Amino acid sequence: AQRVTQPEKLLSVFKGAPVELKCNYSYSGSPELFWYVQYSRQRLQLLLRHISRESIKGFTADLNKGETSFHLKKPFAQEEDSAMYYCALSGGETSGSRLTFGEGTQLTVNP
Amino acid sequence: SAVISQKPSRDICQRGTSLTIQCQVDSQVTMMFWYRQQPGQSLTLIATANQGSEATYESGFVIDKFPISRPNLTFSTLTVSNMSPEDSSIYLCSVRGQGRPGYTFGSGTRLTVV
Numbered sequence: 055a056q057r058v059t060q061p062e063k064l065l066s067v068f069k070g071a072p073v074e075l076k077c078n079y080s081y082s083g084s085p086e087l088f089w090y091v092q093y094s095r096q097r098l099q100l101l102l103r104h105i106s107r108e109s110i111k112g113f114t115a116d117l118n119k120g121e122t123s124f125h126l127k128k129p130f131a132q133e134e135d136s137a138m139y140y141c142a143l144s145g146g147e148t149s150g151s152r153l154t155f156g157e158g159t160q161l162t163v164n165p
Numbered sequence: 166s167a168v169i170s171q172k173p174s175r176d177i178c179q180r181g182t183s184l185t186i187q188c189q190v191d192s193q194v195t196m197m198f199w200y201r202q203q204p205g206q207s208l209t210l211i212a213t214a215n216q217g218s219e220a221t222y223e224s225g226f227v228i229d230k231f232p233i234s235r236p237n238l239t240f241s242t243l244t245v246s247n248m249s250p251e252d253s254s255i256y257l258c259s260v261r262g263q264g265r266p267g268y269t270f271g272s273g274t275r276l277t278v279v
Contacts, residue, residue, distance in 0.1 A: 088268070090270075097270055097271065097272040097273065098208075098270040099270070100268070103267050140207065140208070142268075144268075151196055151213070152198065152210050152223075153198065153210070153268050155207045155208045156207060157206070157207045
């Protein structure tokens with residue numbers, strides 16, 4: 055079974071402060087981890103994928119297999135980062151390529 | 166990445182009726198996925214739709230309630246049957262792109278059952 059846990063339902067920071075959105079997962083094989091973001095009244099869109107090891111909009115996320123975590127970080131939060139963030143896991147073709155989502159974290163960046 | 170057109174974007178339906186949601190993709194994809202997002206909750210996978218075979222349903226979802234069609238590699242429909250207020254949710258389709266990694270999502274169908 056594959057499971058994703060985002061322990062914080064709500065997270066509020068001030069503009070310019072560092073932000074970390076936590077994500078832990080449970081999967082017996084080699085997972086693919088993703089972060090998706092949903093801005094107000096917009097569709098869900100891919101933010102990061104762990105294999106790409108990229109930085110998008112200043113966000114980074116490192117897969118820590120020992121801690122089974124994939125936390126999302128940004129050193130200086132901006133007001134436009136306010137959105138709902140979902141961590142998601144895919145077990146690849148062995149699990150039917152299904153994507154399992156965490157409960158989401160609503161990030162609010164205050165001015 | 167694939168572009169998904171999903172419709173209707175929203176609807177208000179009477180209980181006991183059915184609604185069919187359409188998902189059109191601008192490229193051929195093997196697997197399409199249907200999700201439900203209940204108010205204030207995360208996305209839950211309903212089923213995986215492969216072209217040429219019956220859809221695979223997740224635990225808690227059945228074909229009689231959520232029949233799915235997948236007539237070709239670019240199109241799928243999800244029907245929410247015999248609706249009740251508990252079916253009020255956002256329904257989303259998703260595909261896994263061949264090129265850019267990750268899954269692409271439709272804009273969703275916001276369903277309200279009264």
